[in-house]
Amino acid sequence: MEIDKSYEGREHTAIKHELLKSYLEKLLFIIGSSGVKEITYVDCFAGPWGDESEDLAGTSIAKSLEKLKKVRNALAAPPHNIYDTTYRSIYVEENRNRYTRLKRYLEGNCPSGIECHSLRGDYSGLNETILQRCGEGFAFFFVDPKGWLDIGIPKLAGLLSRPDSEFLITFMYDFLIRAVKIEEFHDQVSQLLGDVENEWIHELWCLEQSKREKEVVRRYRDQLKSAMGGDGSNKPRSYYATILDKDKNRTKYHMVYLTRHPKGIVEFAKLSEKTEILQRRVRMQREEDRSGQSNLFPLKDSEIRDQFSADIEDVKKFCLDHLNEEESVYNEVDLADWLEESGWLESDLQAAFKELAKEGKVENMDMQRKRRTRFVHFDKSEHLRRCI
Numbered sequence: 129m130e131i132d133k134s135y136e137g138r139e140h141t142a143i144k145h146e147l148l149k150s151y152l153e154k155l156l157f158i159i160g161s162s163g164v165k166e167i168t169y170v171d172c173f174a175g176p177w178g179d180e181s182e183d184l185a186g187t188s189i190a191k192s193l194e195k196l197k198k199v200r201n202a203l204a205a206p207p208h209n210i211y212d213t214t215y216r217s218i219y220v221e222e223n224r225n226r227y228t229r230l231k232r233y234l235e236g237n238c239p240s241g242i243e244c245h246s247l248r249g250d251y252s253g254l255n256e257t258i259l260q261r262c263g264e265g266f267a268f269f270f271v272d273p274k275g276w277l278d279i280g281i282p283k284l285a286g287l288l289s290r291p292d293s294e295f296l297i298t299f300m301y302d303f304l305i306r307a308v309k310i311e312e313f314h315d316q317v318s319q320l321l322g323d324v325e326n327e328w329i330h331e332l333w334c335l336e337q338s339k340r341e342k343e344v345v346r347r348y349r350d351q352l353k354s355a356m357g358g359d360g361s362n363k364p365r366s367y368y369a370t371i372l373d374k375d376k377n378r379t380k381y382h383m384v385y386l387t388r389h390p391k392g393i394v395e396f397a398k399l400s401e402k403t404e405i406l407q408r409r410v411r412m413q414r415e416e417d418r419s420g421q422s423n424l425f426p427l428k429d430s431e432i433r434d435q436f437s438a439d440i441e442d443v444k445k446f447c448l449d450h451l452n453e454e455e456s457v458y459n460e461v462d463l464a465d466w467l468e469e470s471g472w473l474e475s476d477l478q479a480a481f482k483e484l485a486k487e488g489k490v491e492n493m494d495m496q497r498k499r500r501t502r503f504v505h506f507d508k509s510e511h512l513r514r515c516i
Contacts (some may be wrong), residue, residue, distance in 0.1 A: 138178050138186070139374040139410050147369055147383055147403045148270065148296060149191045151396055155294070156199040158391075159266050166214045166265025169196060170258060172251035173273045174219035175226055176233070184233055188270060189219060197239040204241075216243040218261050220251045252278070255286035267293045276300035276307070280319030281355050288355045288386075295386040299348055299368070301341060301379050308332070308344070321347045342471065345382055352386055365468055367393050369400040372407060374414065390464035394474070394506075401473045405432050438472045443480035446470060448489065451514040455493055463506040478502050489515050 152169070159167055169192050179186035196215050203210040219234065221227040227248045238244035245261055247254055251271075269287055271279060279297055287293070304320065307313040308329060318324050321344065332340055349366040356364035366386050373380045385396045409432065416422050450466060451458075466477060481503035484490040492504060493511035504510055 139414065140371050140380050141178065141186070143371055143403060143407045143410065144272075144298070144381075144383060145186075145188055145191050146406060147399060148188060149195055150399045150402070151296070151385075152192065152195045152268065153199060154395055154399070155268065155392070156195060157202065160199055160203045160210065160213055161208065163210075164265050165212065166216065166263045167196075168216040168218060168262045168265065168267040170218045170220070170262065170267060170269045172220050172258075172269060172271045173278070174221045174230055174246075176229055177226075177274075183237075188272065189230065189233065190237075192217060192270070193237065193239055193242065193244075196242050200239075200241050214243065214263070214265070215241060216245070216261070216263070218245045218247065218258060220247045220249065220254060220258065222248065222250050224248070252283035252286075259286065259290060262290070265292065269293060269295045271295060271297040273298060273300070276304040276320070277316055280316070281351050282319055284352070285355050288352065289357060294392060295352075295384075297352070297384045297386070299345065299382040299384045301344065301382055302373070305341075305344060320351065322351050341379060345384070349384060352384065356386065356388075358388065362388055364388055365390065365393050365464060367396050367400070367468055368471070369396075369403055372411070374411070390461045393464040393467055394460055397467050397473055401433070401475060404436055405429050408432050408435065433475065437479070438470075438476040440476075440480060440483065443470075443472060443476050444484055447477065447480050447484060448514055451490065451512055453514050453516055455511050455513045457509050458504065458506060458512050459509040460506045478504065491515055 156167060156169075171188055171192065174189055176184050176187045176189055184190045196217060200213070200215050202208070203213070217238075219230055221230050227246065231246045234244045234246055247257060247261075251258065267290065271284070273279060276299070279299065281288075284297075288295070304317065308317055308324065314324055332343060335343060345368055349368065353364040353366055358364055364386060365388065366384060368385060369383045371380050371383060372378065385392070387393065387396075412423070412427075446466070450462075463474065463477070466472075467474065470476075478501060481490060481492075482499075482501075485492065485503055491513050493513065494505075494508070495503070495510075504512065
């Protein structure tokens, strides 16, 4: 895939939008097929940002409307013939000039059959209005601020408590981590991470960089889930994808995903893997452009995948710890639990299961013949046991 020229200099934004539109299309199709009567997409920081073109091709505004239109038309056509679903989009922007562009764009580009609404102001002060506009059906919230102060739990709480909703939130880790050690920012940091004590901060800085990052993201995700509320089959779930700086080998931000459905975690993790492969290809292309040297033998996706796979021994131990010695059924709920807990990808788990089967430590009771990639079909509720 080539990055659109409208994203030049904003390649990390292109990766973020690719993840958004890929998941949004899959999600909206599943939700629309379920018989729900209202589907609402909400962009809490609509912009437009960084794209001066009239068609706003390089913005989440254009991408989201494109997907709403595509899904609506697909479901209205045979064999689905679903005509009575209301599709709605709400775009919120505080800046006057950006809002003027947004409103003008929507007036001329809102697709037929889609309700388009623009609201001017801080989304946190418009929570009640946004929720009223969302109606009673399903809502997807895209919360993509330029900084880290606008995604604190107090600002999000009104939206997080809405039932039948999912969220994709840009967590500006690169900015936040710099503020954690500065005492004058502790109140703001606590709005994202809960009460931060000096002891926790000291322990955080004793961790190596990758573990420090995981701990901070874990803590933010826990705060979000706590604010969502619910338990049992209705419990909140979270996963995240990492977006790297377009030039430097460090995290720019994380895309934190919230849902109450195990299937959502499984699907988002799949798209996260595809996005990571794309991200690495873009970075390699930028490096080639800078050096003037082209790679005559581009890496295959599987070779790029090997660059960010989890440590196989760690994953094998995790799998053994989560299996019973007695034959038991494992399904997508279990897979979602494991993905959420570990932060790994399904391909990591499948690779570990494959090795464990070769070593005679795990048995799939439903596997009739050898499988090349997927040792466990979680979507088919297969029977596994850990061998003694």
